[in-house]
Amino acid sequence: MTGRPLLTRLLFAAVTATLLGCSPSGQDSQAGKTLKVTFFRDNTTLVSLDPFQVYWLEHRVVLRNVAESLTDQEPQTGNIIPWLAERWDVSENALEYTFHLRKDVTFSNGTRFDAQAVKTAYDTNKAFADQLPATFGATYLKGYDHAQVLDDFTVKLVLAKPNAGFLQATSTTNLAILAPQSYALSVKERSLGAIIGTGPFVLERYTPESGLRLTKRKGYAWPSANAQNKGEAHLDAVDVSYVPEESVRNGQFVQGQVDILWPRNPFSEVDLNLFKSRGATIQSRSLPGPALNMYPNTRGNRILADRQVRLALQKAIDRKTYAATVYNPQFPVVSGIYDVTTPFYKNQADKLAYDPQGAERLLDEAGWLGKKCRRL
Missing domain, CATH: 3.40.190.10 (Periplasmic binding protein-like II)
Structure with missing residues (x-):
């Protein structure tokens, strides 16, 4: 604007x-x-205003103006930059992240933002993720174990196992930090907007x-x-x-x-x-990250358990025509497993090209030749 x-x-x-x-x-x-x-319209069965639980993109944008994170991510370079933390150190084994916090930040209720507030946020979120692994923010806490308060404005986040994406995760809205008073409330109360942030x-x-x-x-x-x-x-x-x-x-x-x-x-x-x-x-x-989150059922003797079938399905999708027909001729066509705004994005359009003959060949090689099946 x-x-x-x-x-x-x-x-x-x-x-x-x-x-x-x-x-x-x-x-x-x-x-x-x-x-x-x-x-x-928001879907109240999925929507939450608790940063850790929020899935709905629109609410994540809203929440970014209420709750803030330890770090931020520079959109052009993908570099992680300071925010509520002035600087940080990562141990050689990548299991300990020590954050040195700003000393001039307060929550909107006047409470001081400090190391104990960070510990309360991260440890409360971990406990909730352990209880409900499907919650959206749990993805960003992979490997996280606990936090240690070193002094009023220094906190160490300890991982049980390395997570290459953990530092970037500290920049996300889902790991934004609320006031300790917010975490004293129930999960439902936070979902319905009982949140206090530093924004x-x-x-x-x-x-x-x-x-x-x-x-x-x-x-x-x-x-x-x-x-x-x-x-x-x-x-x-x-x-x-x-x-x-x-x-x-x-x-x-x-x-x-x-x-x-x-x-x-x-x-x-x-x-x-x-x-x-x-x-x-x-x-x-487009948002940085995976172009589409889809989790096919590849267990046992399911059709998509066969890699050749999955590759055939990929080749059988005419993305350009679908995009122009369903949306409009100017709608961008996906060109990789990650969106183009993702740091270090790599164009993989050649692997996603529409190739019906190639799809037929892969299906034949997978044993579908002569079987009573319908190819779409």
């Missing part, structure tokens, strides 16, 4: 990790305003399937180097509404009732042309 008046409506066609994290700046910033955002906004209210409101926190002054604004938020508040019907969301945006429209699915070509004709700013960005 930098360089544009707040009242200029912004349209987000896919995903940007800085939706609410950036603010108008310079002469164009208009302090004292409320930003209005609309999401599609530039405070979660004022959350009504499932209706909306939420963030309000500005006064005195905030410790963003990561990724943030352009080094002080308090320019906005007074952010109102988020959940609207299930796409036509209603689009209508609200076109009529100027909301400033940002954030859909889950890509817009149709017709809608894109309409928004462009109204002067909307369209931003689209």
